Structure formats: structure tokens, C-alpha cells
Amino acid sequence: MEDKGEESMKVLITGGAGYVGTALIPQLLANNHEVTVYDNLMFGGDAIIPFFRSPKFSFINGDIRDKEKIKDAAKDADIIIHLAAIVGFPACRKEPDLAKAVNVDGTQNLIDVTSNEQLIIYGSTGSNYGAVEEICTEETPLNPLSLYGQTKTLAEKMLLENRKTIAWRFATAFGVSARLRLDLLINDFTHKAIKEGYLVVYEKHFMRTFIHVHDMGRVFLFGITNQDNMINNVYNVGNENMNYSKENVCNMIKEKTEAYIHYADIAEDADKRNYVVSYDKITALGYETTITVEEGIDELVRALKAVQFRTPYTNI
Ligand SMILES: NC(=O)c1ccc[n+]([C@@H]2O[C@H](COP(=O)([O-])OP(=O)(O)OC[C@H]3O[C@@H](n4cnc5c(N)ncnc54)[C@H](O)[C@@H]3O)[C@@H](O)[C@H]2O)c1
Known part of the structure; x- marks a missing residue:
């Protein structure tokens, strides 16, 4: 494989101030890349403050729906990592028009203002698969069930059809990052176990697949280094050994927090994520995750x- 790891690239990250972006930025800077984050700071900008320490870091406060602004931001980039999304x-169910405008129209803006001289690496999702009986490979037909999955699936298709793209279909993230998210399954369960001492869990046999947010950051570097072999492809990104049922995850959390776990069919997952995913395609190229769920x-x-x-939202 041609090694592009040593070469410094100009990398633009849309949505780079978020949970994944803030785990990725330090890794890009440590590999000598120039990083510009383009983000409208929906969740504030506290998490990116430390990165200004590096002269190779810059920030543009912009909205992906603003075509002129993203055009200007993207014009000099060698690589665009596209994370901006609802x-x-x-979140998509709460504001469906915004979700379509950002996730789909925003991606169309990016296609319109970039060229095939530039590489786009897209943060896609396993939610594209929907409910699947057999083991999901990248060839498994997509059947997204929620608006989130539908917008992400459409944006992934648009990018692969129109631009030099690598798309990552990520497992569900977990772990700490500077812009912490507590709505992700493992983060949410661990938070509740600690703060409330108990968990009420539905669909306990549903199989999910997980990846640490730091390993999500690492795969972007892997894609930059190995881009010649990876362009115009989609990859499941995760680890075969981290396909777990919710009950498996709860048992691990129980062991470490002593929380009481109650299983009850009180709700259901709109994405019907109950699947086991194969990571053979990316593993064959040499990518491995490094951080376990435990x-x-x-x-x-x-x-x-x-x-x-x-x-x-509480007076307590
Ligand atoms: N975390 C996961 O488990 C996971 C899994 C699969 C895929 N992904 C994908 O990775 C990407 C990043 O996810 P995340 O977990 O960091 O989410 P996040 O919500 O923490 O980050 C999204 C970022 O996008 C920015 N943003 C939102 N709307 C914008 C707009 N109109 N213009 C500019 N910026 C905007 C937000 O301010 C935020 O900083 C998303 O595309 C998501 O679909 C995440």
C-alpha cells in the first residue's frame, strides 16, 4: 500500500466540533496535518478551545447549509471529512425539516462546491442497515427505518456517486471525548447506572455493535494513509469481537457500578438496530480497533x- 502517512494534508472537518470530531482533531494534528473545523457550534465551542494551541488548527463558524461559505472553506482542502449532521x-424526529436540510441538502452543497481532485471521507452509520437477520456486510441491502438512517443513507449514496469518497459505516460509538455525548447506548447506560443506581432496559436481546470514539478517529487517519486502495468504497468500521446484546453490555456495566438492571418492554428503537456486523473488509486492509467495551x-x-x-431541564 502506498504510504501517505508522512505527507501533511490540508484537512477540513465539517461538524468537527462534535463528539467524533473532537476525538479526531488531536490525532490529525499529531500526524502533522493542517486542520480546519467548519461547524455552527450547535453544542458550543468549549471542546475545541485546547486545539488553538496548535498553529496548524483553525476554525470557521459556518453552517453546511450556507453554500457560499462552505465553498470558500473547502476550496483549498486536500481532504474533507464530512461529519456535520443532525x-x-x-434529534432527527424532533426536527425533521432541519435533519433533511442539514444531512441531505448540506451534503449536496458539499458535492456542488468540491471537485474530484479532493477526497471526501464520510462518517456514515450502521443505522443504514435497519433490521437485518443475517450478518451485515457492505453488500447487505440498505433498509434504513428512521429519518436519521434515511438521510444518512441518501447522503452516502450521493457522495459515492458524485465524488471521490470513502464512507465509514460506523458501529455505535462509546467512550469519552471532549464534546461528550450521553445519548449513546453505552455512555447513556453507564451515566444512568452511576447517577441513578438503576437502569430500565428494553429489547435486551437486541444485538448491537460498538466502537470507541478514539478508534473512530483512528480510522480517518487509516483512510488518509491508504486512500488509493479505499476510494469509492464503503466500509463497516468496528470490531467483530464487539457485537454484543444490550444484556451483555448491561452485565458489564453492572459489574463495574453495581447498578440494579430492570428489563421491561417499555419502548423500542426506531432504527430497529438488531444486527451483527462483519468487519472483514476493513480488517483485511489492516485496520483494527484498539479499545474494548470494558x-x-x-x-x-x-x-x-x-x-x-x-x-x-431539571430543578434538582
Ligand atoms: N457517534 C456515533 O455513534 C456515530 C455513529 C455513526 C455515525 N456517526 C456520524 O458521525 C458524524 C459525527 O457524529 P457525532 O457523534 O460527532 O455527532 P455530534 O452531534 O456530536 O456532532 C455533529 C456536529 O455537527 C455540527 N453541525 C450540526 N449541524 C450543522 C450545520 N448545519 N452546519 C455545520 N455544522 C453542523 C454540530 O455543531 C456538531 O458539532 C455524524 O455525521 C454522524 O452521523 C456517528
Whole structure:
């Protein structure tokens, strides 16, 4: 494989101030790349402050729906990592028009203002598969069930058809990053186990597949280095050994927090994510994840015990 690891690239990250972006930025900077984040700071900008320490880091406060602004931001980039989105089915269900405008029209803007001289690496999702009986490979037909999955699937297709693209269909992320998300399954369960001492869990036999957010960051570097072999392809990104049922995950959390777990069919997942995913395609190229679910729960337990997260929606 041709090694592009040594070469410094100009990398633009849309949505780079988010959970994944803030785990990725330090890895790109450590590999000598120039990083520009383009983000409208929906969740604030606290998480990116430390990166200004590096002269190779810059920030543009912009919206992916603003075509002129993204055009200007993208014009000098060698690589565009496209993360800007309304993320997760609950957020998309709450604001469906915004979700379509950002996830689909925003991606169309990016296609319109870039060229095939540039590489786009897209943060796609396993939610594209929907409910699948057999083991999901990249060839498994996509059947997204929520608006989130539908917008992500459409954007992935648009990019692969129109631009020099590598798309990652990520497992569900877990672990700490500077812009922490507590709505992700493992993060949410661990947080509740610590703060409330109990968990109520539905669809306990549903199989899910997980990846630490740091390993999500690592795969972008892997894609940059190995781009010649990977362009115009989609890859499941995760680890075969991290396909777990929710009950498996709860048992791990119980062991580390002593929380009481109650299983009850009180709700259901809009994405019907109940699948086992094959990671053979990317593993064959040499990518391996490095952080296990147990290790991620350990770090979450330490962080969540140390830091009090306030929510504005409670008087307590
Ligand atoms: N975290 C996961 O488990 C996971 C799994 C699969 C795929 N992904 C994908 O990875 C990407 C990043 O996810 P994340 O977990 O970091 O989410 P996140 O919500 O933490 O980050 C999204 C970022 O996009 C920005 N953004 C939103 N709308 C924007 C707009 N109109 N213009 C510019 N910026 C905008 C937000 O301010 C935020 O910083 C998303 O595309 C998501 O679909 C995440």
C-alpha cells in the first residue's frame, strides 16, 4: 500500500466540533496535518478551545447549509471529512425539516462546491442497515427505518456517486471525548447506572455493535494513509469481537457500578438496530480497533463519577 502517512494534508472537518470530531482533531494534528473545523457550534465551542494551541488548527463558524461559505472553506482542502449532521433518530424526529436540510441538502452543497481532485471521507452509520437477520456486510441491502438512517443513507449514496469518497459505516460509538455525548447506548447506560443506581432496559436481546470514539478517529487517519486502495468504497468500521446484546453490555456495566438492571418492554428503537456486523473488509486492509467495551466503560465510570453534568431541564 502506498504510504501517505508522512505527507501533511490540508484537512477540513465539517461538524468537527462534535463528539467524533473532537476525538479526531488531536490525532490529525499529531500526524502533522493542517486542520480546519467548519461547524455552527450547535453544542458550543468549549471542546475545541485546547486545539488553538496548535498553529496548524483553525476554525470557521459556518453552517453546511450556507453554500457560499462552505465553498470558500473547502476550496483549498486536500481532504474533507464530512461529519456535520443532525445526529441520531431522536434529534432527527424532533426536527425533521432541519435533519433533511442539514444531512441531505448540506451534503449536496458539499458535492456542488468540491471537485474530484479532493477526497471526501464520510462518517456514515450502521443505522443504514435497519433490521437485518443475517450478518451485515457492505453488500447487505440498505433498509434504513428512521429519518436519521434515511438521510444518512441518501447522503452516502450521493457522495459515492458524485465524488471521490470513502464512507465509514460506523458501529455505535462509546467512550469519552471532549464534546461528550450521553445519548449513546453505552455512555447513556453507564451515566444512568452511576447517577441513578438503576437502569430500565428494553429489547435486551437486541444485538448491537460498538466502537470507541478514539478508534473512530483512528480510522480517518487509516483512510488518509491508504486512500488509493479505499476510494469509492464503503466500509463497516468496528470490531467483530464487539457485537454484543444490550444484556451483555448491561452485565458489564453492572459489574463495574453495581447498578440494579430492570428489563421491561417499555419502548423500542426506531432504527430497529438488531444486527451483527462483519468487519472483514476493513480488517483485511489492516485496520483494527484498539479499545474494548470494558475499557470504555471503565473510563466512563471514572469520568462520570468525577464530573457532574448539569441538565437545564431539571430543578434538582
Ligand atoms: N457517534 C456515533 O455513534 C456515530 C455513529 C455513526 C455515525 N456517526 C456520524 O458521525 C458524524 C459525527 O457524529 P457525532 O457523534 O460527532 O455527532 P455530534 O452531534 O456530536 O456532532 C455533529 C456536529 O455537527 C455540527 N453541525 C450540526 N449541524 C450543522 C450545520 N448545519 N452546519 C455545520 N455544522 C453542523 C454540530 O455543531 C456538531 O458539532 C455524524 O455525521 C454522524 O452521523 C456517528
